[in-house]
Amino acid sequence: GAVVSQHPSRVICKSGTSVKIECRSLDFQATTMFWYRQFPKQSLMLMATSNEGSKATYEQGVEKDKFLINHASLTLSTLTVTSAHPEDSSFYICSARSTSGVSYEQYFGPGTRLTVT
């Protein structure tokens, strides 16, 4: 149980274009999902918290107009990187917190490798 999927696993896009990444909880409902970014040899940095049916809350320094988050259902959150630039190239990981079970435990998706050329 507690499986989270992400799609796509890898994406290459041209500078200036937008890319959408999907995060799905496959066998549980998630009122809260989280989006992280990880640069090579660095730890995970929380970008935003995605809440079903409400606006996402962004961490300091993360541009909400650039990283659009939508949490339309209890099993799906999407992150859209708009007007992508090479510096947005990173490993993007989502996680989901189940509505039941251990508080604070998050289940991670397999990640999406974004390369902006």
Next chain:
Amino acid sequence: GQNIDQPTEMTATEGAIVQINCTYQTSGFNGLFWYQQHAGEAPTFLSYNVLDGLEEKGRFSSFLSRSKGYSYLLLKELQMKDSASYLCAGPLGDTDKLIFGTGTRLQVFP
């Protein structure tokens, strides 16, 4: 605020025991997580400590001392496949957020 520190890198030999330390400073505390992350993959859950003491799970054990703001992950009978990054993470206050430490890259040599 919240601050979580770990050593950046460690090396060990196959079959040995290694201890990875994590110290934290936080305005609120609701337990500490350890995750394993292989290069290019998502983190996988190893342990969650909310009370003081040692919790053992097979070759991996995790220890917590809330009064000292200290935790460690103990890996026994190291195998080559244990070469990975180990991330210490704690919830931020009463929020659902997890704040990750810098991560410790462990290399296991034959």
